[in-house]
Amino acid sequence: MTTVPQPRPEDGNSLKPGCIPAVEVKDLSLVFQTADAPVHALSHVDLTIEKGEFVSFIGPSGCGKTTLLRVIADLQQATGGTIEVNGTSPQAARLDRAYGYVFQSPALFPWRTVERNITLPLEIMGLTKTEQKARAKRVLELVNLSGFARKFPWQLSGGMQQRVSIARALSFDPNLLLMDEPFGALDEIIRDHLNEQLLDLWRRTEKTLVFVTHSIPEAVFLSTKIVVMSPRPGRIIDIIESSLPRDRTLDIRETPEFAEIAHRVREGLKAGHSYDDH
Amino acid sequence: MTTTSAIFAFPADLIRRAARGTALPVATILLLALTLWYAGTVFLNAAVVTDQYQRDRKTSWTTEEFIADTMSMERPVLPAPHQVAAELEKSIFGVRLTSKRNLLYHAWVTFSAAFLGFGFGNLLGIALAIAIVHLKSLERALLPWVIASQTVPTLAIAPMIIVVLGSIGFVGLLPKALISTYLCFFPVTIGMVKGLSSPEPIQLDLLRTYSASEVQTLRYLRLPASLSFLFPSMKVAVALAIVGAIVGELPTGAQAGLGARLLAGSYYGQTVQIWSALVAASVLSGASVGLIDLGERWLDRRLGGQR
Numbered sequence: 001m002t003t004v005p006q007p008r009p010e011d012g013n014s015l016k017p018g019c020i021p022a023v024e025v026k027d028l029s030l031v032f033q034t035a036d037a038p039v040h041a042l043s044h045v046d047l048t049i050e051k052g053e054f055v056s057f058i059g060p061s062g063c064g065k066t067t068l069l070r071v072i073a074d075l076q077q078a079t080g081g082t083i084e085v086n087g088t089s090p091q092a093a094r095l096d097r098a099y100g101y102v103f104q105s106p107a108l109f110p111w112r113t114v115e116r117n118i119t120l121p122l123e124i125m126g127l128t129k130t131e132q133k134a135r136a137k138r139v140l141e142l143v144n145l146s147g148f149a150r151k152f153p154w155q156l157s158g159g160m161q162q163r164v165s166i167a168r169a170l171s172f173d174p175n176l177l178l179m180d181e182p183f184g185a186l187d188e189i190i191r192d193h194l195n196e197q198l199l200d201l202w203r204r205t206e207k208t209l210v211f212v213t214h215s216i217p218e219a220v221f222l223s224t225k226i227v228v229m230s231p232r233p234g235r236i237i238d239i240i241e242s243s244l245p246r247d248r249t250l251d252i253r254e255t256p257e258f259a260e261i262a263h264r265v266r267e268g269l270k271a272g273h274s275y276d277d278h
Numbered sequence: 279m280t281t282t283s284a285i286f287a288f289p290a291d292l293i294r295r296a297a298r299g300t301a302l303p304v305a306t307i308l309l310l311a312l313t314l315w316y317a318g319t320v321f322l323n324a325a326v327v328t329d330q331y332q333r334d335r336k337t338s339w340t341t342e343e344f345i346a347d348t349m350s351m352e353r354p355v356l357p358a359p360h361q362v363a364a365e366l367e368k369s370i371f372g373v374r375l376t377s378k379r380n381l382l383y384h385a386w387v388t389f390s391a392a393f394l395g396f397g398f399g400n401l402l403g404i405a406l407a408i409a410i411v412h413l414k415s416l417e418r419a420l421l422p423w424v425i426a427s428q429t430v431p432t433l434a435i436a437p438m439i440i441v442v443l444g445s446i447g448f449v450g451l452l453p454k455a456l457i458s459t460y461l462c463f464f465p466v467t468i469g470m471v472k473g474l475s476s477p478e479p480i481q482l483d484l485l486r487t488y489s490a491s492e493v494q495t496l497r498y499l500r501l502p503a504s505l506s507f508l509f510p511s512m513k514v515a516v517a518l519a520i521v522g523a524i525v526g527e528l529p530t531g532a533q534a535g536l537g538a539r540l541l542a543g544s545y546y547g548q549t550v551q552i553w554s555a556l557v558a559a560s561v562l563s564g565a566s567v568g569l570i571d572l573g574e575r576w577l578d579r580r581l582g583g584q585r
Contacts, residue, residue: 101487107480111502111581121488152582
């Protein structure tokens with residue numbers, strides 16, 4: 001996927017001038033028509049995600065964070081406003097295979113080995129067998145699962161399965177990775193470990209990462225930008241540019257800066273009245 | 279000391295192992311079935327034997343004699359298992375394999391028609407299911423016809439198929455195979471509609487993110503996901519295919535096949551022959567189902583099954 005970088009006049013405030021943002025959302029709305037009343041899943045959402053950023057969407061259930069991710073991925077369509085992915089429509093980006101999507105559950109095909117699960121997108125895209133094998137080997141190394149290529153999914157733990165699904169999303173080398181609570185079902189110890197690995201992976205590959213979570217520490221630890229969302233209607237309450245350095249280890253969670261950002265996220269969630277009816 | 283304990287331990291160990299495995303339940307059911315069959319033989323043939331005794335003016339007989347007589351009639355209401363076994367032995371090993379009097383020859387005739395029909399039925403069933411899953415409108419347009427087709431009694435429609443196909447020059451194997459097809463595409467269609475729709479939304483979304491085409495979605499997701507639904511359907515279908523082939527042999531005037539043996543047997547009141555043909559038909563069905571089961575296990579192992 002190569003796009004010719006075109007300077008755009010309206011892009012004055014972007015961090016890297018002359019670069020098309022990975023995702024640009026303007027006044028985006030999504031309304032579901034239900035039997036009794038319309039549901040405002042997303043309401044007037046404005047957001048710019050620059051290339052190379054690690055952006056987290058955080059908020060309680062029903063705040064539209066997964067919906068927003070699905071709209072970026074063209075798995076759902078907005079009913080109002082504009083959205084551009086890599087400077088084109090989400091549909092064009094999807095047809096271009098511009099992003100890799102990691103779901104809440106690994107969604108591995110049980111009848112395929114780990115290796116063949118990873119080569120699935122490559123088979124669909126028509127790569128040669130040798131290229132498929134080479135890429136599978138490389139991404140398995142990236143997620144530290146070399147040696148598990150011939151195993152079937154049920155022979156792996158939940159955390160390992162989710163790492164395979166990340167490897168699968170990386171296999172065709174998209175510049176944009178969309179992750180929908182990938183570690184939500186895992187215990188905290190494994191989650192911490194995977195967060196560190198993910199951060200390491202992001203630094204090494206220089207990809208743009210959009211990450212949905214409902215864990216404050218996870219969002220603060222991972223992100224360069226935190227998007228705090230609130231339900232009914234689903235909207236953005238606060239966008240926090242993280243002051244933490246890109247190079248970070250789990251120890252950073254003990255620092256005052258970390259606590260400060262986490263506090264601001266918590267305040268944002270409170271401001272959204274998201275705790276009122278709990 | 280060790281030797282004696284080993285000797286004494288042996289039968290107990292054998293019984294324990296038998297109880298754990300399937301040998302004991304299988305043997306118990308088999309024994310029960312045979313006992314019921316023998317009891318049925320005595321009970322159902324008793325009237326005929328008493329009749330015969332009266333005609334022969336035989337006034338006294340022992341129970342053993344009476345029971346033995348119920349089990350050695352030439353045209354019993356219900357032949358005893360050993361009579362059927364003897365008939366099977368005679369008609370399988372007693373004559374040349376290629377002879378029209380050999381039961382295996384007839385079983386082969388039926389099997390080849392059923393097998394061809396089963397093949398057609400699977401193709402038709404899978405094709406219909408693929409069409410129904412991909413075109414939602416077809417579910418309403420096609421499925422009622424598929425279901426209605428199965429409410430027509432096979433025995434009524436089989437002669438029609440034979441006559442219609444015969445008038446345009448198709449005789450022998452093909453008309454019988456088509457009756458098998460008619461019966462056995464149904465479970466395959468129903469099973470495959472379920473199986474092809476079995477992928478979870480998340481798996482379909484995944485392929486959407488790869489912008490996979492419908493054909494690719496079918497090949498990489500829907501078809502492999504449907505296999506665990508296909509095999510149970512195939513087991514039902516193969517038994518139906520054999521029933522279809524046998525029914526298809528009835529109106530042709532009893533030329534060849536297990537159906538022909540059944541018909542010939544009933545013409546001449548040869549109940550032992552009828553029963554041996556029935557046993558052959560059920561062994562054929564059982565073996566076919568077993569073969570599909572083997573295929574299922576083999577594929578399951580290749581596709582990472584947890585067994």
